[in-house]
Amino acid sequence: MATHRPDLGNASGGSEMRNTNKYEKSPKTTNMVIVILLLTIPLSGCVGDTENDRELVIVTYDVYALTDEVIEEFENETGISVTILKLNDAGSILDYLIQHQGREDVDLAIGMDNNFLGTAIEFDLLAESDVNQVGIRSDALGPYSGPLATPFDMGYVCLNYDTDQVDGENLTVPTSLWNLTEEEWRGKVALPSPVTSSPGRAFMLATLDYFDWEDGNDEFSNWWTAMKNNDVIITSGWSEAYETHYTGGYGEWTEGYIGDAHITVSYCHSPGVESWYNENWTKSASLDLPKTSFLQVEYAAAVNGGNIETASEFINYLISPDVNSLMPTENLMYSVLEGQDLPEENGYLLNSVIPQQPSQISMNEISENIELWLEEWNSAMTSGE
Template sequence: MTANRTTGRAAAPRLATIRPTRRALLAGGATAVVGLALAACGSGADSPEASGTASGGARTVTVVTYDSFDLPDALIAAFETDTGYTLEIARSGDGGEVANKLILTKDAPLGDAVYGINNTMASRLLAEGVVDTSTALNLPDGAADYLAPYIVDDTPALVPIDFGEVCVNVDTFWFSDHGLEPPSTFEDLTDSAYKDLFVAVNPTTSSTGLAFLLATIGHFGEDGFAQYWRDLVANGTKIDEGWSDAYYTDFTAGGGDGAYPIVVSYASSPAATLTDDGAATTTAVLPRTATRQVEYAGVLAGAANPDGGAAFVAWMLSRDVQEAIPDAMYMYPVDPDAALSKELEQFGSTAEDPIVVDPDDIAAHQQEWLATWAEAVGQ
């Protein structure tokens, strides 16, 4: 298994799974969401999808997403056969880059749909008018309870597709070899015992970095997070521009020649760092540093083919796609009954109580927090 993400997280390292936690989180909402989204796109013989003819004669659906979007070719072929559309994937960088590009091009949209917008940026895109809020992708009754901590109120045009957790990862073999106990909390990372051992990610350029910044804000508060970051830098923390650089270049267990045994990554990452016999993993997560990310899909305002965009969103919620997401992109599907890979089941675990920052607070203060962070770390 190899990682392929530059969204701030990765395809190789990422998700984990404590089935009871996952089911408690998702119970009741996902099935209804799937049913509603499929109904919204139309399933009758007269629908564009059923006839294979998109509105205005357009037969191509362009989806703007992050660079590491990755689903099996057979599934994409089935989508094209079933709907009559040709699927074009417009990879546009990290998740944060995708959001910025969509905002800058909102008057001339880059595609028909977007996938990969997470809860750190959803409200911003909605406020900027990037997402088509008139598209009939409304969530059903009861789904709001399931989504409440992770979705902005009154945003029916964005549909949850998958979720994961950003958190600190450690190279357990490195710590064993060096006779040092791994850290377990945010505070540990500023201890001199871990000087020059931690690599973080820039929140102004990476959605993974932004998620971790929000986790520190949720833990230390608006008045305390800046000092925490000053302490991290004083303790030798390195800050990379993106997740891929941090994980694959600087992390000791990332496959390269890294020198940092502590990294910001995903709760699923240990499922991809297995020993040769697959019996154990060489990394572990710090669950007390975890923050939940939910990824959404929606139709873009001004899309040339909004019907095709809606068909894509519905397809992402189909059982076949939901069951492909864990292996392909190392995120948890929102369908609680979708099967997970053996590796995710055995070697990953989501936090029982992940840090959640209110979406309204993110929307209101994100730029202010980023400026405070930049000043604190000297960037």
């Protein structure tokens, strides 16, 4: 249901893991606040900004890496006061920036990925920042290496399957995407929609490369139509596919669980995350077929018209080793820094896969063609039986 719900990393992070609480107040203060608020409600819409010399307004979504400690430390170190505007998901950040273009009310956007970055650049929403990108690994800079955005975490989107069900007896491990259009997989594949979900879009992009999309080659459309005819489950967001339908992950512990799909889209390191949470046990595995995975990089970017100086300071802070090394455990994504890998603890690293041959579609191609591709995907999915 949540649109653009991006990744197992951010999505599965149980809050029991973190004791930080950006909202905590003492009960007494709360009571006082209640009284004051009730008295001033009609006025409270007019309360202006706090008077502070150096300010930073960040628009982001529920990026778990931005904990209270992380923000507070930054504020203490720099004297900049940070305001965080937390939106629903990664796609909303782009929507927000487009809608508020020229408003000069936001300085920094954190959490857009390479699916959206091209559009953001095309719309001239971003500003060059003054960031030292030395130390960022080259694959993180693969999709984009310019001055308009800086990667802060990454991961490969790929198919995950339930090894209990896909065991060679009930179901055989697919060796081609076409296997999924066969009868044994009828109704057992759950994919997030590329229209509303960012991992869903990443997977669709992977299939474009897999089927060598170009004018006159219908393989891409044919496969998606065949999937539709094989009762593929299309969900609006990642979490619905992974939690509600997929049998291989933690979804079975959730209330809305249906459990009718044995393969779904998540990250190549999602099984690692499952294992890390479940004390070195998982039944989920990544499917490492050539050109079915897609590198997703999340960016921090200074916003055109905002305060580039404070934005740059925060970006530098975000890619500093101290903060960025927290990504695997705090944000459940890879760090973008050279020499920082997933922790070995509880099989996190062991169960995570770096795909042999990820799909190659450049960011420019994406922003140029995405509307066309979504349209083609849509007509493939709506064409008659």
